[in-house]
C-alpha cells in the first residue's frame with residue numbers, strides 16, 4: 001500500500017519518479033507559462049494569479065484528453081465548481097482563464113498528470129468511467145515589502161475532490177508558504193491553534209518539482225502566507241495543482257461513507 005493510501009498524504013520529488021530526455025526544457029517552458037498568468041479576478045487583492053483547465057483521464061490506458069473550453073469574447077475559459085467544500089466560495093461557479101496551449105501540449109505536464117493519476121485509488125464503481133482532472137496553475141506574487149499573498153482557503157481545509165497533488169514550479173525571493181498536513185477534525189483551524197502532535201507533517205517546497213499529494217477524506221492541508229524576501233524585485237511561489245474525481249457518482253452518500261475505507265479500493 002502506498003503512503004498516500006495508508007496515511008492520506010505523501011511527499012515526493014517528481015525528478016525521482018519521472019525521467020526522460022528533454023524534461024528540463026519542458027520544465028523551463030512550464031515555468032515561462034507562469035510569467036503570463038492573469039490576476040485571479042475573484043481575489044485580485046490576494047496577489048494571486050492563475051489559469052485552469054479540465055481533462056479526462058482514461059482508466060487502464062491513462063490517456064489524457066483536454067475537455068473543450070468555454071469561449072467568451074474570444075477568450076478561452078474553463079468553468080470551475082467546488083461544491084460546498086471551500087467556504088469562501090460556497091456552492092458558486094467560478095470561471096478561470098484557460099491554460100495556454102503550449103502548456104496543454106507540454107509533455108512534462110502530461111507525464112505528471114499520468115503519474116499522479118496512477119497514485120490514485122478508487123472504488124470499482126468509479127473506475128467504469130473516465131476520471132476528471134482539474135489542472136490549476138497558481139502563482140502567489142509579492143511585489144513590495146509588506147505585501148502578503150494568501151492561499152484559498154487560508155486554514156487547514158479539505159478541497160472536496162478526493163485527491164489533490166501539488167507540484168512546485170518556482171519559488172524565489174519569498175518567505176513563508178509553509179505546508180502543513182493534519183487530521184480532518186481540525187478543518188477550519190490554523191495550524192498554530194491545534195496541538196502539535198496533531199500536525200502530521202510540516203514542510204516547505206523549495207526546489208522545482210518537489211511535490212505532495214493528499215487523499216482528501218483522511219487529512220486536512222494548509223499553505224501559509226507568502227511575503228517578499230530580502231532581494232530586490234518581486235517574490236514568487238508558483239505551483240501546479242492537480243485534482244482528480246470520478247465523472248459519475250452512483251450514490252453520493254453511500255460513496256462518501258465508503259471512501260474512508262481505503263483497503264477495498266483499487267488502482268486503475
Ligand SMILES: [Fe+2]
Nearest residue numbers: 152158159221
Ligand atoms: Fe487545498
